[in-house]
Amino acid sequence: MKFQARTQLWTLGASGAALVLAAGLSSLNAAAQTPAHTPAGKVETAAAPAAAVTAKTVVAHYATLVHANYEDTLLAALELQKSVRAFIAAPSQARLEAARKAWLDAREVYGQTEAFRFYGGPIDDEEGPEGRINAWPMDESYVDGVDGKPGSGLINDRKFKITKASLSEANEKDGEENIATGWHAIEFMLWGQDLDDNGPGQRAHTDFVDGKTPNADRRRLYLNVVTDLLIDDLRFLVQAWTPAKAGAKKNYRVTFEQGGSESVRKIIVGLGSLSRGELSGERMEVALNTQDQEDEHSCFSDNTHRDIVANATGIQNVWLGSYKRRPGAKGPQTLEGPSLRALVAAKDKALADRVTAQIAQSVADAERIPAPFDRAILDGSPGQPLIKKTIASLVEQSKLLVESASAIGITQLTLVEP
Structure with missing residues (x-):
């Protein structure tokens, strides 16, 4: 059984879990004191400094974190692009391994951005690129030959012209599993099918060498174009969250920062939706229920266990108002500022502490999930x-x-269980 990759706000989880998030809001303008930042897993108990926290300051700092995380993702993806180009210029096993490592490194950063979804922002509004970036599960035979169907896929159809436009049009055409672009299409190109119970796919570099495998030239072209398209989509997201400059055209960030309590609601929608519907639901419960490798998020590389950790960490980043930047990023390596935790603590410190501890527990639990995930889901x-x-x-x-939202005046925030 397959599930729509772009979960809508009101459709969550493997069994129809729904998050109904109506905006019965109060002003949220009362000032709070910022609790001192504490390491992940620690419950904040220190005395608060004097800086006031309001809905406006929390929203502004959130926008800063979003921009930094997307910018880091783009930088990591550019490293992937560099490795891909080196590989297709002269395919070798060593260069294939380097491209795989670059993909894994970039996924660690991108996975944290999933906490910025599910509220109609620039990534997943009606025109957003999320379906091109991270759609799954993927029917591999739609793209390339697979076990039992060596001549299948767009790559082996020489009448199909491989361009950014054609791949964008082909993505999810005639079926949500017909995924032609994004992280998982690149993953499939680099690893191939995962036919090994105890490890990832083992695609040979010779699949990209003329004379060794049919249509190797098109395979190289496909990998190059699909990587370039990912870069384009990530640049779009960075631009959507870039700080406004005087006289510049308004982007999404400008509107979001002016949203006040409505933007706070959206932030909580993102965290709640990822926590319940997407991460615990579609990405974990579905695979547990079906025990099918095809329902694993990053099934070709066996990186699902790390995807889960990155997603859980993204939630923690937003809650704490803290983000550790990718090594080499310009400016401070750790961004900290007004947080949801502080906003909630001003109304109910005990509740804020419980949320902090619970989120830290989720991250710790996720880190204990062993690889490969497709073996860990099996009974016994x-x-x-x-x-x-x-x-x-x-x-x-x-x-x-949900309780936290209510504490700061956001009412009718109801998580409907499956």
């Missing part, structure tokens, strides 16, 4: 209880996020 696997524990923690934190 020592990894299955760890997956279930992570799901339970994420479900609990989603409930606490």
Whole structure:
């Protein structure tokens, strides 16, 4: 059983879990004191400094984190692009491994941005590129030959012209599993099908060498174009969240920063939706229920366990108002500022502490999930209880996020259980 990759705000989870988030809002303008930042896993107990926290300051700092995380993702993806180009220029096993490592490194950064979704922002509004960037699960045979169908896919159809425009049009055409672009299309090109129970796909570099495998030239072209398209989409997101300059055309960030309490609602929508519907639901419960490798998020590289950690970390970043930048980024390596935690703590410190501890627990639990995920989901696997524990923690934190919204005046925030 497959599920729509771009989960809508009101459609969450493997069994129809829904998040109904109506905006019965109060002003949220009362000032709060900023609690001192504490390391992940620690409950904040220190005395608060004097800086005031309001909806406006929380929203502004959130926008700063979003921009930094997308900018880091773009920089990491440019490193991937560099490795891909080196590989296709002279395919070798060593260069293929380098491109794989660059993909894994970039995924660590991108995974944290998933906390910025699910509220109709620039990534997943009606015109947003999310479906081109991270859609899954993927029917591999739509792109290239697979076991039992060596001549299948767009690559082996020489009548199909491989361009950014044609791949964008082909993505999810005639079926949501017909994925032609994004992280997972690149992943499939680099690793191939995962036919190994104990490891990732083992695509040979010779698949890209003329005379070794049919249509190797088109395989090189496909990998190059699909990587370039990912770069374009990530640049769009960076631009949407770039700080406004005097006289510049308004972007999404300008509107968001002017949104006040409505933007705070959107932030919580993103965290709650990822916690319950997407991460614990579609990305974990579905795979547990079907025990099918095809329902694993990053199934070709066996990187799903790290995807889960990155997603959980993204939620923690937003809640704490803290983000650790990718090495080499310009400016401060850690960004900290007015947070949701501080806003909630001003109304109910005990609740804010509970949320902080629960989110830290989810991250810790996620880090214990073993690889490969497609073996850990199986009945009798020592990894299955760890997956279930992570799901339970994420479900609990989603409930606490609902309580937090209520504490700061956002009412009618109801998580409907499956």
